[in-house]
Amino acid sequence: MKPLQLTHFTATSCIGRGLDATLRALRESRGGLAPCRFERAELETWIGTVDGVDDTPVRADLSAFDCRNHRLAQLGLTQDGFAEAVESAAARYGVARVGVFLGTSTSGILQTELAYRRRDPQSGALPADFHYAETHNTYSLAAFVRAYFGLVGPAAVISSACSSGAKAFASARRMIEAGLIDAAVVGGVDSLCLTTLYGFNSLELLSSEPCKPFDITRKGISIGEAAAFFLLERPRNGHRAGMGTETSDDAILLLGIGESSDAHHMSSPHPEGLGARRAIEGALATAGLGPADIDYVNLHGTATPSNDVAESLALNALFDGTPASSTKGATGHTLGAAGALEAVVSALALRHQFVPAGVGTTQPDPVLQLDYVLASRDARVRTVLSNSFGFGGTNCSLILGRRNSVRGGSETS
Structure with a gap:
């Protein structure tokens, strides 16, 4: 394949918001796992929670999309000048020539869990302010990011369990190589919910202590949440990319x-x-x-x-x-x-x-x-x-x- 350039990228997880915080934690070999205190999750396990996810609703004009998953996505998009990089790409190529390809496993299923707590006691109907298509639906993540930037190019969500965020790159690459787009927002967002925590618990896969990959005493996984995004483009000679730190030679x-x-x-x-x-x-x-x-x-x-x-x-x-x-x-x-x-x-x-x-x-x-x-x-x-x-x-x-x-x-x- 012809290489594609990762011109901008960002990550938000339990080890930090944005690249500087993430890099510091990695350099210092410091983790962000903590005992599970997620609401109503009475489980003996450790999780990686992003603090403050629910502090800021999604942008007012996108209120139908409001849920924990999209709040996390918005938090991620606003780090490291990433939103500005996407807006610049849209201006350069046109809003129809920038695609959105993202991975998620549960999307905004927490919003459905919350809605079920508020069902009508007589009819069992879900509350009128519950927007399934914009929150729980798997595609809603791409729809939210697309709407956030006003993009109209191809968009898709890959939900192939734990490979989703990687397989999004493959989908974007095929679209670029086919000549249908010039750039793509690629990445993945997954947020904590009870379905995930209790689902993995039912499979007996949760560790009762911080997970220890490849350790002789490993006992299972610790579940985390994160938002990570890339701007993927064809290499452009002389382009200064990556938050202003890379020249074309070391991109x-x-x-x-x-x-x-x-x-x-x-x-x-x-x-x-x-x-x-x-x-x-x-x-x-x-x-x-x-x-x-x-x-x-x-x-x-x-x-x-x-x-x-x-x-x-x-x-x-x-x-x-x-x-x-x-x-x-x-x-x-x-x-x-x-x-x-x-x-x-x-x-x-x-x-x-x-x-x-x-x-x-x-x-x-x-x-x-x-x-x-x-x-x-x-x-x-x-x-x-x-x-x-x-x-x-x-x-x-x-x-x-x-x-x-x-x-x-x-x-x-």
């Missing part, structure tokens, strides 16, 4: 995308990691790179026994000692937003030349045989592989890199 690019669907089981990965391996191989092939060209792997790393084993088998079949870590120990598993949030982490690793630690992990499981990073450290990072694997075997791997280090025959123009 961050999306080099490769690999997708697979192994459909081994509704909630368990293929035990030998075959679907994960196919996604990684696809990303390497589209980037024109080999395993030895990857400098750091941001693992999917959910901290469940079976998922970490399957991913390690996929990695060990292809890589030999490549530094790797899962940042879910810091942010929690942000589900449909995870692929986008961890793409931001990967982009920060490229921009600031470091590998982030796997927060919470103290004793990497020796059976998994990975070079697991326990403390953030400076390093030469030219390319990063970021993995996102969802329920039902919906897998996606992304490869990001710096323009001045593209190798293996990838085209840059």
Whole structure:
């Protein structure tokens, strides 16, 4: 594939609002998980909550969209000058030539949970002020972001469980390569709700302590919430991008995308990691790179026994000692937003030349045989592989890199 430029990006999660706060937490190997205090969630688990999400309703002209998920999306859009970057792109290309492709798993389902508490006691009818299409409906996230910027180009929401935020990049890339758009807002938003917390609890996947990906004592996941966005464009020579910090020579690019669907089981990965391996191989092939060209792997790393084993088998079949870590120990598993949030982490690793630690992990499981990073450290990072694997075997791997280090025959123009 022809590389695409990640001209602007931003992330908001439990470790911070915006890139500066996120980078500080990653550099300091500091997590944001805390004991669960989510309303009505009487569970012994830890979660990654974004403080203050409900403090500000969505913009008044978009009030029909008001829900926790879109408040989180709005909070994310207003960080790091991202909204201004999208508005500039819309002015440059036209509002019909900028697409919106986002990932989510539960969208605004919390709004439905709240509405059910207020049903009419006689008829059971939901309250008149409940707007299903603008809040709970999966597409509502893209509709909200599209309306927020006044865009009229193609828009879609990918809801493929935990790979959603990564697979959004694949959808945007296809639209750009087809010539239907010139740029895209890409990313993912997922917010906490009772359906998610109790759903994973019913699957016996929640950890009673902060999650420990790839640790010998790992017990399960910690759920988080996040909003992460990218502005994806074709590379433009001489363009100064990335919040004014990058020249055309060190711009961050999306080099490769690999997708697979192994459909081994509704909630368990293929035990030998075959679907994960196919996604990684696809990303390497589209980037024109080999395993030895990857400098750091941001693992999917959910901290469940079976998922970490399957991913390690996929990695060990292809890589030999490549530094790797899962940042879910810091942010929690942000589900449909995870692929986008961890793409931001990967982009920060490229921009600031470091590998982030796997927060919470103290004793990497020796059976998994990975070079697991326990403390953030400076390093030469030219390319990063970021993995996102969802329920039902919906897998996606992304490869990001710096323009001045593209190798293996990838085209840059």
